[in-house]
Amino acid sequence: MKKKQNCRIEKPEIMILKFQKILRLFVLLMAGIILMNGCVDKDFDAPDPLDIPLGEVHTIAELRQMFAAGGNQPIKFTEDVTVFGVITMDASSGNIYRSAFLQDETAAINLRLMSPGGLYQGDSLRLNLKGTTLGSYENMLQIDSVHVGNSIEKLSTMVDVEPALVNINTLLSDAGYQARLIKLENVEFHNNELGQTFADPDNLIAQNRILKDCDGNQIIVRTSGYANFAGAPIPDGNGSIIAVLAQFRDDRQLFIRNIDEVVMNDDRCPVPGEDMDPITIAEIKELFNQGTTSVPPNRRLEGVVISDREHDNHPGQNLYLMDENGDGLAIRFAAFHDYDLGDQIRILAGSLPISRFNGLLQISDIPLGNGVLLGDGVLxxxxxxxxxxxxxxxxxxxxxxxxIENVVIPPAGTFNGNITVSDDTGEAIMYTYPYASFANTPVTPGIYNITVIASYYNQVQLLLRNLNDLEFVDEYDPGETDLLTIAEIRDIYNDGANSVPAGYSIEGVIISDKDNGNTTGRNAVIQDETAGIMLRFTSNHDLNLGDKVKVHVGTAELSEFNGLLQINNIPNGNASLLQTGVSVEPVETTIQNLLGNMDTFESTLVRIVNATITGGSNFQGERTVNDGTGNIIMFTRNDATFAGESLPTDAVTLTAVVTVFNTPQIFIRNLNDIE
Structure with a gap:
């Protein structure tokens, strides 16, 4: 077996001199052979040692300077240019593919090969760059389109490059280490990684694992699912690692060459926070109630995560924590965390801000490094x-x-958004974030026992962690509902309610026209003898202009959208058709009177006579209507069938629906509204 050379990387000029000596000896040898065999008629050509020209020689550091001087734009080599170096990482482990890392005495760089194989760790070589491109992929400098057979001459093999002994901070701050072989000591994988493997060999999926030092500095170790050590368990000790430093966008990441170069048999770093005083959630709440807006210095908080990151029914920076006393607190990190339901964690909370966000008490702006996984907790x-x-x-x-037991969950389309649920004692909002894994799951109305997190966003909110928090008890039967007038609905909202009481419906006539596209597909305007209101369904509806309908609105949300009162998130199945072709007589009014009585006219049909429309050549967008008593905006959606039609030049009688979008507006349903 060939003995491995252990040497430093030679300077390019020394390698050139050696190459030239070899070349001179070769030429003299060939000349002697020719003299001795001059009379022999050879039928073959001698191999040409100059198949790979030398050209101008650069160090890798000079290549990097060349790229920076060119504005970080790709450089295509069209002339003979040579670089010398040693391969510090090849693709034999499967952790990289069609790739290698080349290092000389000055710097290092990634090689992207035209075909796999041919280069091996320890190969000392010269590379002719003609035909290759010097460029950057996601901030990783590389030489692309390297043809191993045509562009490379191996000068020796099994050269052992000594890794640079550095620390994590240096790797994160010094760009000069990109692509270099490095060694870190006194490091360990983050607690969150313990029990994991380096990657997913079954599904061939790469994984990032977090490596840290005892000061909490962190760097990514990235492993391909094809690596021959992808299924190896993450070591649970402290020690050293040899790797190549790569980069993807702003992330510095380490590529392991061989699992044997990960040696972590020592005791782990002390758990951060051991020297800090414990603080309970009750104590934090008491401090805040007394006017304190930050946690006292040198404090640690511990508890069990009761939220479920896997199902995403909360922002990725957030979690809910309960301590051993049964108190709870919202925790907000500065970036997405990876703490799972049931994790026992420690928060280094000293001096962190305490505040209420829309009424919910939280500790916020927590650096990820201030969180420590202690292990599996007890929920x-x-x-x-x-x-x-x-x-x-x-x-x-x-x-x-x-x-909460025997909770009525009414028909609600999907879980996404607010659903007003109720028990025998009252009502509450059950909220689901749009990115939750179950947000688009259809709701099965019924009576349930529910397990939820008690949260707050301007009002009490119930947060499911996942659908296992729902225990079906019985089917939901709303029975007969009582009728409310639309005026009564508006009064309920004006009295401070944010939802319609359970067990009520409204009846009225649809005065908007979905077929002509001047309202969105989920919206419909309904009017009865007392008033009008905007209905917003959970999905596009099929209610037509002139349909008389009954709509079950019990527990539905009452809210304003840019000033317009609406009944929001009505399941489409809550509307039933009573009659078609019913006309509503518009109330004749002036613009001045309309603007002075918006509470009366909002979401109703009006007629304005002697009206002129100005502000453009067609209906699309905002146009100004004037009847001699005042002005009002008439808005037409781009999607309206008549948006591109020309505006009338003469005074007209206008039938329109009164609406609000921050200021009073009107809209016509179709061109029949213009007389």
Missing amino acids: PEPTLTTIDNLKSNFDNFESTLIR
Whole structure:
């Protein structure tokens, strides 16, 4: 077996001199052979040692300077240019593909090969760059389109390059280490990585694992799912690692060459925060109630994660934590975290801000490094309560796990958004974020026992962690509903309610025209003898202009959108057709009167006589209507069938629906509204 050379990388000029000596000896040898065999008629050509020209020689550092001087734009080599170096990482482990890393005494660079194989760790070589391109892929400098057979001459093999002993901070801050072989000591994989493998060999998926030092500095170790060590377990000790430093966008990441170069048999770093004083959630709440807006210095907080990151029903920076006393608190990191349901964690909370965000108490702006995974925790049992008790004593339940039994979940389309749920004692909003894994799952109406996190966003909110938090009890039967007039609905909102009471419906006539596209597909304007209101369904509806309908609106959200009152998130199945072709007589008014009585006219049909329309050549967009008493905006959507039609030049009688978009507006349904 050939003995491995252990040497430093020689300077390019020394390698050139050696190459030239070899060349002179070769020429003299060939001349002697020719003299001795001059009379022999050879029928073959001697191999040409100059098949790969030398050309101008550059160091790798000079190539990097050349790229920077060119404005970081790709450089195509069309002349003979040579670079010398040693291969520090090849593709034999499967951790990289059609790629290698080349290093000389000055710097290092990634080689992208035209075909796999041919280069091996320890190969000392010269590379002719003609035909290759010097460029950057996601901030990683590389020489692309390297043909191993045509562009490379191996000068020796099994050259052992000594890795540079550095620390994580240096790798993160010094761009000069890009592509170089390095060694880190006194490092370990983050607690969150323990129990994992380097990658996913079954599905051939690459993974990033976090490596850290005892000061909490972190760097990514990236491993391909094709690596021959992808299924190896993450070591749970402390020690050293030899790797090549790569980069992807702004992330510095390490590529392991061989699993034997990961040696971590020593004791792990002390758990951060051991020298800090513990603080409870109750103490944090008391401090905030007394006017303190930050956690006292040198404090640590511990608890169990009760939220479920896997199903995403909360922002990625957030989690909900309960401590051993049963108190809960919202925790917000500065970036997405990776703590899972049931993790026992420690927060280095000293001096971090305490605040309320839309009413929810939280510790915020927590650096990811201030979180420490301690292991698997024990999930607390949810506290049994009622909706009324929850609302009356929210401070006791805030950010904790609760259970409410015999909760009515009404028809609601999908889980996405607000659903008003109720028990025998009251109503509450159950909210699902649009990016939750179950957001688009259809809701099966029924009576349920629910386990939720008691949260707050301007009002009490119930957050499911996943659909396993729903325990079906019985089918939902709304039974007969009582009728409310639209005027009564508006009064309910004006009195401070944000939802329609359970068990009520409205009846009225649709005065908007979905077929002509001047309202969005989910919206319909309904009017009865008392008033009008905007209906917003959970998906596009099929209600036509002139349809008389009954709509079950019990527990539906009442809210304003840019000033327009609407009944929001109505399941489409809650509307039933009573009659078609019903006309509503518009109320004749002046613009001045309309603007002075918007509470009366909002979402109703009006007629304005002697009206002129100005502001453009067609209907599309905002146009100004004037009747001699005042001006009002008439808005036409781009999607309206008549948006491109020419505006009338003469005064007209206008039938329109009164609406609001920050300011009062009107819109016509179709061109029949112009007389």
